[in-house]
Amino acid sequence: MLERVHAATDALVSAGKLPAGLDKSRIVVEPPKDASHGDMATNVAMVLAKPANARPRELAEAVAEKLRSDPLIAKVEIAGPGFINLVLKPAAWADALHAAVVAGANYGKSAMGAHKKINVEYVSANPTGPMHIGHCRGAVFGDALANLLIFAGYDVTREYYINDAGAQVDVLARSAFLRYREALGENIGPMPEGLYPGDYLQECGAELASDYGQALKEMQEAEWLPIVRERAINMMIAEIRNDLMALNVVHDLFFSERSLIEGEPEEVVFTGGATAEVIVVAPKPPPPDLVAEAIAKLRAQGVVYEGRLPPPKGAPVEDYEDREQTLFRSTDFGDDVDRPLMKSDGSYTYFASDIAYHKSKIDRGFATMIDVWGADHGGYVKRMQAAVKAVSDGKAELDVKLVQLVRLLRNGEPIKMSKRAGELILSRDVVAEVGRDAVRFMMLYRKNDALLDFDLAKVIEQSRDNAVFYVQYGHARGQSIFRNGLEVLPDLPADPEGRAAVLAKANLALLDDPAELALIRRIAQFPRLIEAAAEAHEPHRIAFYLYELASEFHGQYSLGTKSPHLRFIIQNDPKMTAARLAMVQGVVGVLAAGLALLGVSAPEEMR
């Protein structure tokens, strides 16, 4: 439709009624919020009025005149300040539905991405324990976003960054070492302050005990620590991968932070749903220090210097010590203060290796990167974007999606967790209780930057109040209609492709009831929705759209109760039945496609 409006304005330009060279980018043609305003509306006259030095309504009349001759347009009206409302002929909706049915699972796929490479990094939970519910939200969000971007035509790489180089993995190793001594029969008492108290390291300790016996105890810490650390990290990553698999969250690549510095890949190869190889970033020997390289590059650009920082505001830092340090001039890029790259003991800060990591992404050809982080990392966004800008010479772009906290409830009552005992609520426990579909859908049924209340009791309720159930029921109901439709159309194939091929041949012009046309209109919005959601990096829009589509479908179904002639299956009228089932096919196809993007199953029946 947009092309038709453009054509109409072009015609006015060549007729000399409009000046040439107008900016047409702000012209939109879309379904109006209020259906009584027609099927489509355009703001063309209001957008062009000022630059063309014309009155909006007069200009609208001129454009409307051109559009009236279009064979698919039934009515053109001018309303309000200069909107042009279009009512399409039923044939236009028949065309739209036909396209949806024919395209099947490909309906809504877009070429807007043009195979542009995008890197989406999500989860990246530290390998120091199993995934908790906060990680879970980021995992589901990132996974669905990646699905969406692929559907929109981008070349997406899904990535997990393993923080296996910092102090916290040494803490992990010391904790595991205690569990090892415990496994050897020692009474270790309560876990000392600062170590990981969770009991998930007991298995690690037991393995170490059976593999090494007393040997590790005989060593100095410098000797046993790397051994224990590697074992513990590998086991924790295996844990996390299991948690990801339970959620059906996949990655293409697990990127080791340690490999940036040491050039050594972690020797972990996994198979299964969350499978991916760990990247080898450097040839060996000699292992180049990619962090040092990144810093050197920035230093050459003059954005790294030695200097002092003012003491931190807010909560007092106990061991603060004023000293000269290596700083990145992030203030040049809009950050509040410059940021340190080296710790006082001479090792790199996380920020330093994060710069090297993002440089690696840039070097691997990604000009667009999306990071999914927890909201507590919000203060980190500006400096990271600053670093990306600097290290890519302004060519690469980083979008950070902050995922807000999840508050778990049961029947409206917050579930309390005791951090003291190391008892965070685990992702796997929630999945086990309410199922993967409910977790995934509810995590996506909210904007990423809004707090999320997740009620364990409500998500397994079977009612309209439960969006997951409601949308899935829509899909199942459609399948049920196909099964019953066999009475009138005995030759209807059961497989989706075959069925769609048959139904596509139906005479769709028979669908002329206003409610039916409204439902088809909703189906026809799907491709545009995909593009808008992909553009904004907002998968939650799909979830909301599916809920609306399911709602209209349930409504349409119920109309048949009062008005039998509107039922999907009409005895003795195979032609009308075929047309109606084509409409159901359109709904079911979009529901299935949308649920697939969210990673939620589309059941055949609900019983």
Add this chain to the structure above:
RNA sequence: GACCCCGUAGCUCAGCUGGAUAGAGCAACGGUUUUCUAAACCGUCGGUCGCAGGUUCGAGUCCUGCCGGGGUCGCCA
């Protein structure tokens, strides 16, 4: 003190990147079933879009300043 996010119906939230009379669900009240799944549907009630300015044909949406809630603030992860 600075920065980031949030503030829309009694509650939980959408609002398609600036469009027309701001929408759903829940809650409350009323109705619909000899029916293709009532696990559903329809209706009624409910609003100073936190407040005040500004930008323009037009603001819940963009800008500025306040108010309220949350988060973060050198080497933590």
